[in-house]
Amino acid sequence: MTTKTRGGFFGSSSVELSEEDILAAMKSIHGYLDITPSDFKEVYGIAFRHAIERLSNMVKAGDIMTPGVISVGPDTPLSETAQKMEEANISGVPVVAGDRTVLGMISEKDFLWKMGAGKTGSFMGVVSECLSNRGCVAMPIRGKTAGDIMVSPVITAQRDATVFELSKKLAEHHINRIPVTDEQGRLVGIVSRGDIVDSYCAKIF
């Protein structure tokens, strides 16, 4: 796997203007502009990041989360967990206690890992494991429960967390979804990377 330069929406790469872009803009504005193209570029870059941060701070986790999330208990058998995920067509599910406080998260990757997918947790890892050994690749985790394979402690956020903070958490921890909890740590919703992308389309641009 090639490593991509991390930048994206909040980095500098997407706001990169060429000197020709700036000179063309300066030409189209009437009169003498007392600024060099590189100074303009610097001002623009900082202003762009500032604007993204400001807009991101306007939208909160509570606005974009999916409420009423499907969840499982720590004692839920993995067969049932997998079935639930399949039925709802979701790739990750929170594990909650009886009072709905969040204990951990289970994603497709956690299944794959436990099925011998190796470090990357990819489906192809499981296929290769399956082809080189005989028998069902799900055997190692048969009879186990959600609590056995969940990732814990879990990264959570509260309803008033901003999209900026959520994006940062997703990027820093290399995760794809964040359970949203109330003040007592009880599950109230979930924010996925897709929810954040949608929020940009709907509310910002």
Next chain:
Amino acid sequence: MRYFEKMKGITKSPPRVDLWEMMWSWIGSFLGIAAVAFIHYQWLEKSDMTLIIGSFGASAVLIYGAIRSPLAQPRNLLGGHVLSAVIGVTACKIFPGQLWLASALAVSFSIFVMHATKTLHPPGGATALIAVIGGPKIHALGYLYAFLPVGLGAMAMLLIALAVNNLSGKRRYPEFWW
């Protein structure tokens, strides 16, 4: 060597303005300097007064030729000239026997104070320097120098800038007052 690397520069010169812009710059600066020079030579010189100083030529570049520049705004034009004039006269009064020192202090303190008061106007440095190197006639004015020629002269140039720079549909002056 980062130090020498920095001397290579990093960017290009801004684009050339169009012919209309050059024409309006010409008209503004002609009228601005004409107004100040006319009053000076036709009326004031006879009574041994001055309205025009060299630094107004530099101001004309900014307030008629680069009218969008922060350096060319009324706050900078008036503030930069008057503050620098006061500093120049003061430097000259403190070190009348060492004009080299008075010159350096006048310009350096002017830049410092113009920065601090957000009135940076490059011709102000010349105004401060003229207070020191301008000869007996300027020295005799004392602090009056800051009012006449500097204050009133800059004011006259400003009035012409307001009148001329707003004639063109594509021009607007000032960007801000204070």
